[in-house]
Amino acid sequence: MTLKETPCWLDTVTLPTFDNARPWPVRVDVAVVGGGYTGLSAARTLAKRGAKVAVLEAQTIGWGASSRNGGMVLTGLKVGASTLIAGYGLETARRLFAASVASIDCVEQIIRQEAIDCDFSRSGHLDLAFKPAHFKAFAHHVELIAREFNHSVRLVPKSELRGEIGSDLYYGGLVDETSAGLNPVRYVAGLARAAEKAGAELHEWTPAERVARESSGFRITTPRGELRAGEVFFATNGYTGSAVPSLQKRIIPIGSYIIATETLPDDLAREVSPRNRMMFDTKNYLYYFRLTPDRRMLFGGRAGFVPATPDTVRESAEILRRAMLSVYPQLRDVKVEYAWGGTLGFTFDRLPHAGKIDGLHYAMGYAGHGVAMATYLGAKMAEIILGGPNENPFEGLPFPTAPLGLYDGNPWFMPLAGWWYRLLDWIS
Numbered sequence: 213m214t215l216k217e218t219p220c221w222l223d224t225v226t227l228p229t230f231d232n233a234r235p236w237p238v239r240v241d242v243a244v245v246g247g248g249y250t251g252l253s254a255a256r257t258l259a260k261r262g263a264k265v266a267v268l269e270a271q272t273i274g275w276g277a278s279s280r281n282g283g284m285v286l287t288g289l290k291v292g293a294s295t296l297i298a299g300y301g302l303e304t305a306r307r308l309f310a311a312s313v314a315s316i317d318c319v320e321q322i323i324r325q326e327a328i329d330c331d332f333s334r335s336g337h338l339d340l341a342f343k344p345a346h347f348k349a350f351a352h353h354v355e356l357i358a359r360e361f362n363h364s365v366r367l368v369p370k371s372e373l374r375g376e377i378g379s380d381l382y383y384g385g386l387v388d389e390t391s392a393g394l395n396p397v398r399y400v401a402g403l404a405r406a407a408e409k410a411g412a413e414l415h416e417w418t419p420a421e422r423v424a425r426e427s428s429g430f431r432i433t434t435p436r437g438e439l440r441a442g443e444v445f446f447a448t449n450g451y452t453g454s455a456v457p458s459l460q461k462r463i464i465p466i467g468s469y470i471i472a473t474e475t476l477p478d479d480l481a482r483e484v485s486p487r488n489r490m491m492f493d494t495k496n497y498l499y500y501f502r503l504t505p506d507r508r509m510l511f512g513g514r515a516g517f518v519p520a521t522p523d524t525v526r527e528s529a530e531i532l533r534r535a536m537l538s539v540y541p542q543l544r545d546v547k548v549e550y551a552w553g554g555t556l557g558f559t560f561d562r563l564p565h566a567g568k569i570d571g572l573h574y575a576m577g578y579a580g581h582g583v584a585m586a587t588y589l590g591a592k593m594a595e596i597i598l599g600g601p602n603e604n605p606f607e608g609l610p611f612p613t614a615p616l617g618l619y620d621g622n623p624w625f626m627p628l629a630g631w632w633y634r635l636l637d638w639i640s
Contacts, residue, residue: 215550216551217522217525217552218550219280219397219550220472220504221396222279222397224397224506227400228408230414232416236437237264240439240442241263241264241265241442242254242258242263242266242443242444242445243265243420243441244258244267246267246446247268247269247274247404247414247416248275249399249403249582249583249587250587250590251590252406252590253586253594254575254590255407255410255412256322256406256407256412256591257590261598263598264411265413266412267413267415268415268432268434269414269416270419271416273400274404277557279396279400280553281396282470282490283504283510283583284492284502285319285392286312286316286490287309287312287337287363287391288309289308289309289562289564289579290563290581291561291563293305293353293361294353294356296308297356299561302360304609306361309361311605314588315584315585315587315589316390319332320334322403326403326405326406328399329402331505332393334390335391335392335488335490336390336391336487336489337387337489337490337491338376338377338385338487340381340385340492340493341382341494342381342383342495343383343494344383350367350385350386351367353386363390368386370383375486377489377491378485387489394583399583415436417435418434419455420455421434421455423444429442430572443573444573445593446572449463449556449557449578449582450463450557456572457620458569458570460620461613462559462613463577465557465623466556466558468512468514468554469512469514469524469551469553470512470532470550471510471529471532471551473547473548473549476503476507476509478507484543498514499535500512509546513535525551525553526551532551533548556580557576557579557582559577559579559611560613562579563577563606563609564576564577564579564589565577565606565609565611566607569611573593574593575590592604592605
């Protein structure tokens with residue numbers, strides 16, 4: 213069977229199309245740059261409140277990470293609770309962690325309100341200890357987040373781990389029942405339809421090439437012509453380009469790759485994932501995996517840190533298949549049918565950021581936690597743009613650039629970072 217180099221999710225839904233022959237709007241209240249979760253969530257909120265909104269997407273709606281991810285809707289942030297408290301203080305850490313939990317509620321509420329059929333399920337996540345020391349750290353984590361964040365998770369010792377995962381590779385686990393899974397393409401398609409239904413105009417193949425400040429707002433140059441907007445919201449995450457250099461130099465595009473197998477027999481599916489959790493491990497060079505609603509094993513990781521190309525997708529497919537068999541030897545005779553890559557947006561402090569820079573609104577930098585947080589911050593920033601209360605949990609956090617100005621948007625250091633994280637995994 214020929215390997216399909218596209219996300220398996222694309223075979224489960226027909227994405228909506230948008231007529232670029234419609235009249236160009238010339239002027240809008242808000243221009244949203246980026247047609248993924250962040251931009252569509254913002255556009256939906258803005259349009260429902262009566263704003264005239266245009267979404268400018270460089271490719272097709274949902275083309276980026278919004279259709280290429282694993283469909284994991286997770287609590288927490290890339291930065292762990294202890295590090296968060298040490299770096300930002302207890303009150304800020306509480307606010308940020310609470311936002312990660314609220315973001316899942318936000319996704320669930322939108323799905324319910326808009327009747328989006330996307331296989332949303334609160335199946336929980338399972339964090340897997342790759343080394344014995346990692347499991348010992350879990351015990352401290354359980355106590356810390358219960359005490360300081362009023363959030364409950366539970367330990368699964370190695371002796372009981374077979375009830376959660378059909379693998380003997382790991383040394384225990386940590387279960388959070390709050391997390392969820394969904395079909396990310398069905399979700400982004402539903403968000404797009406909801407935004408358009410509310411009155412937003414969605415323009416595909418319309419990159420924002422330049423943005424200039426004017427007395428009455430902003431002038432955005434696109435291949436289709438100029439657009440004037442009172443406010444501009446950048447929602448480009450790992451695909452942030454040179455139109456706003458002050459944002460580009462703060463976002464690091466990192467490649468992430470996924471394979472998906474053929475549909476598994478019922479008994480094998482139950483063996484590898486008895487509780488249908490969203491699963492990932494404690495390595496820096498982590499694996500993340502789950503069953504899809506149609507019983508495929510979806511297995512992802514940082515097989516290469518560079519953004520995806522056809523060559524890196526094929527190379528990563530082989531790396532990930534070997535990794536999958538190290539976790540699940542019982543899948544050795546199962547065919548891999550899909551392989552694809554996408555680009556995540558990381559920041560230098562590994563936290564999302566949202567706010568205003570050079571007069572432009574933005575939300576980005578989700579570091580692999582974007583399904584929920586992008587939806588949530590898109591809606592929160594829309595409320596701020598409309599003059600509502602500022603409920604942005606990341607307000608006031610510094611948005612760092614590289615030390616000594618050594619980064620301008622070209623991630624030249626990613627091969628070095630890959631080696632560094634491999635070293636950390638070896639010595640940790």
